[in-house]
Amino acid sequence: MTSAFETAAQSAAVPGDSLVLAGRPLRDYAVLEETSRYAEDVWVLTPAWLRADQKTVRLDFTLLPPVMVDVAKPLFFALLTQDTPPGELPLAIDSVRTYFGCVRRFLWWVHGRGRTLRELDGEDLDDFHREVTALRLSGGATRCNRRAVRMFWAYRNVLPDHLGQDPLRRPLWQAWARHHRRTGGENLTDRIPEQVVAPLLSWAMRFVDDFADDVLAARAERDAIDARPPAGPDLPTALAELLDGFRRRQRPLPAAPARLASARRGDAFPSTSYLARLLGYPVHRLDEARQRQMIAEAVGDVGVDTDCPLAHAPQGQLEGRPWLERISYYDVARLERLLLVSCWIVIAYLSGMRDSEIKHLQRGCLSVQQAPDGHVYRHRLASLAFKGEDVRGAEATWIVTAxxxxxxxxxxxxxPEEQPYLLAPAPSSRYCSAFPVPDSNTTNRDIAFLISWISTYCDDRGRPDGIPRERGRLPRLTTRQFRRTLAWFIARRPGGAIAGALQYRHQCIQMFEGYAGTSDSGFRDEVEAEQALARGQFLAEISADEDRPTLVGPAGAEAEARLAEFARHTVFDGQVVTDEARLRRIVARHDPHMYLGTFITCVYNPERALCRTSNGPGDGQPVLADCQPLACRNTALTPANYQALSGHLTKLEGALANSDRLAAYVRHRLEEQHRETAAFLARHAPETAE
Structure with a gap:
């Protein structure tokens, strides 16, 4: 056992005045000599966080058991200075903060057992592992706790007290790792249900397209009121003129927001603070007896309103009527918040960008490409990407839609012109941070605020397009869910108004032109993972259906064989595997490489695929853009495919019925396509029961 003297001596190997962020890149305003030192109880890591969207980051060692501080400090000093032993990867600043929480849990657990790290045996490590897994954390959180424990073995050369054995050699730890392997590219974030994302996106786009002018006009009026100079040197005279104006227009005096409920009951509570703003005087000047008497007399003449309406009349329309009757001075800040988060939702959901990438959008980030006639055919959005990049981020470009x-x-x-970041909070916001843009937690709260506003607005007006509740509660969404949901919809392209309105396939094509910058978004991988899962679900269902018609076409027999083999892994006792995680694993290992389309089902074999010239021999997927379905031997037809082709043949016949109006070349191509399609359907007509 290590003595207290030995522990203190080893801990002293790091001088107390050592700078914990030495060697880390710092923000422009930071001075290394002014950053945290080893001997301090709290290490502030904020200067080394280079992104614009994060709260203060720090390590507070007072939260650890006092006897364990001298064990934890050398570990985190090594992590921050990136003094990593073989096999350990350097950690980013936010990861260091995350592991601090896991280390804190472990050290309090050790302290509760009254032992040092060296005294822990294999059974102790297994007990901690069981306690962590019993918490039912996510796979990533459990891995973080496991790695935090192992750090006390991996970094043993710099620690005064460390584990006596490698936890990963324990059978229990190995068994967990085998059953919880990472699945590359798999996104396990919950997607937003269609019945939620459809109205949410619709309302967000209304704010962007229909309501933004009103919000900005109301803000301009509010700011002009706040900037007013005194109406004149004589306050009583200026107040009398203001009150006479209310009398002439027969308008009630503005109501104090805090007294709104009382005002509705008939109590008179005019807003002296708003009247003072209209006069350009400080509010305390209206507390004098003469001014109070003048206001009371005006209340007797015209009464008190229910709020403080601005002069701007809302112009945005909903079904031919203004979306608001009027806008109150005190509602402007809320409307600014709603408009800002609505813009975030539109960008996030229709671009596939991560929250951090959106938060780094700056003025001038959008560029367009135009045809000679001025038509804009491509929009490019430039920002910084951080996933897998340097801590400062890498410039990247997204292809986005209108x-x-x-x-x-x-x-x-x-x-404002002087604010470069487009997602910075409004100047009137209560947001207060050393960072120019809010973090994802703040945006999550803003999304919840928008959902609540939509629900209240629709309930008050009896509108059917509100956000549906689940078990009586409005949904709580996170920034991570929007990218995941977009990938799902692109992969599935389900029916319904939202799918038709947004043209997910067009969205897919545009975004799949790629990140044109130095970073790979990984969004294509997410969509392809969703497409693979969708294929797996469909193929599992039809392979389990014993009453379905047999697939026909050149590859019909091979399709049936592949479905039978796939059913061996997805159908048990007549029941199809429905667990998504399990089905993902099955598809990854036993993918039958059958791709369902509207007109044909591709039973992909690269050796005979006519699209392989573009795709390259041996590739695992067909290139659907180069598909030659009527000539390729990989083609199979489901009943839905056969019906779709028959419908297409009928449309060709309708077009050829008016062939006299067609150009010769167009008529020839349509006749050729009609002949080939009819012959193909005749050769591969499904068998009918006699």
Whole structure:
């Protein structure tokens, strides 16, 4: 056992005045000599966090058992200075903070057992592992706790007290790792249900396209009121003129927001603070007896309103009527918040960008490509990407659609000229941080605020397009879910108004032109993973259906054989595997490489695929853009495929019925396509029961 003297001596190997962020890149304003030192109880890591969207990051060693501080400090000093032993990877600043929480859990557990790290045996490590897994954390959180424990073995050369054995050699730890292997590219974030994302996106786009002008006009009026100079040197005279104006227009005096409920009951509580703003005087000047008497007399003449309406009349329309009757001075800040988060939602959901990438959008980030006639055919969005990149981020470009471009245009109008970040909070916001843009937790709260506003707005007006509740509660969404949901919809392209309105396939094509910058978004991988799962679900269902018609076509027999083999892994006792995680693993290992399309089902074999010239021999997927379905031997037909082709043949016949109006070349191509399609359907007609 290590003595207290030995522990103190080893801990002293790191001088107390050592700078814990030495060697780390710092923010421009940071001075290394002013950053945290080893002997301090709290290490502030914020200067080494280079992104614009994060709260203060620090390690507070007072939260650890006092006897364990001298064990933890050398570990985190090594992590921060990136003095990593063989086999250990350097950690980013946010990861260091995450592991601090896991280390804290472990050290309190050790302290509760009254032991040192060296005294822990294999059974102790197994007990801690069981306790962590019993918490039912996510796989990533459990891995983090496991790695935090192992650090006390991996970094043993710099620690005064460390584990006496490698936890990963324990059978229990190995068994957990085998059953919880990482699945590359798999996104386990819950997607947003269609019945939620459809109205949410619709309302967000309304704010961007229809309501933004009203919000910005109301803000301009509010700011002009706040900047008013005194109406004149004589306050009583100026107040009398203001009150006479209310009398002439027969308008009630503005109501104090805090007294709104009382005002509705008939109590008179005029807003002296708002009247003072209209006069350009400080509010305390209206507390004098003469001014109070003048206001009371005006209340007797015209009464008190229910709020403090601005002069701007809302112009945005909902079904031919203004979306708001009027806008209150005190509602402007809330409307700014709603507009800002609406722009975030439109960008996030229609671009596939991560929250950190959106938060780093700056003025001038949008560029367009135009045809000679001025038509804009491509919008490019530039920002910084951080996933898998340097801590400072890498420049990257996204291909986006027109709604995203309109949201960017609104944000550039929303932000003051001197503010480069488009997602910075409004100047009137209560947001207070050393960082120019809010973090994801703040955005999560703003999304919840928008959902609540939509629900209240629709309930008050009897509208059917609100956000549906689940078990009586409104949904709580996170920034991570939007990218995941977009990938799901692109892969599935389900029916319904939202799918038709957004043209997910078009969205897919545009975004799949790729990150044109130095970073790979990984979004294509997420969509392809969703497409693989969708294929697996469909193939599992039809392979389990014993009453379905047999697939026909050149590859019909091979399709049936592949389905039978796939059923061996997905159908048990007549029941199809429905667990998504399990089905993902099955598809990854036993993919039958059958790709369902509207007109044909591709039973992919690269050796005979006519699209392989573009795709390259041996590739695992067909290139659908180069598909030659009527000539390729990989083609199979489901009943739905046969019906779709028959319907296409009928449309060709309708077009050829008016062939006299067609150009000769067009008529020839349609006749040729009709002949080939009819012959193909005749050769591969499904068998009918006699």
């Amino acid at each position: 709604p995203v471009a309109r949201a960017i245009a609104v944000l550039e109008r929303f932000q």
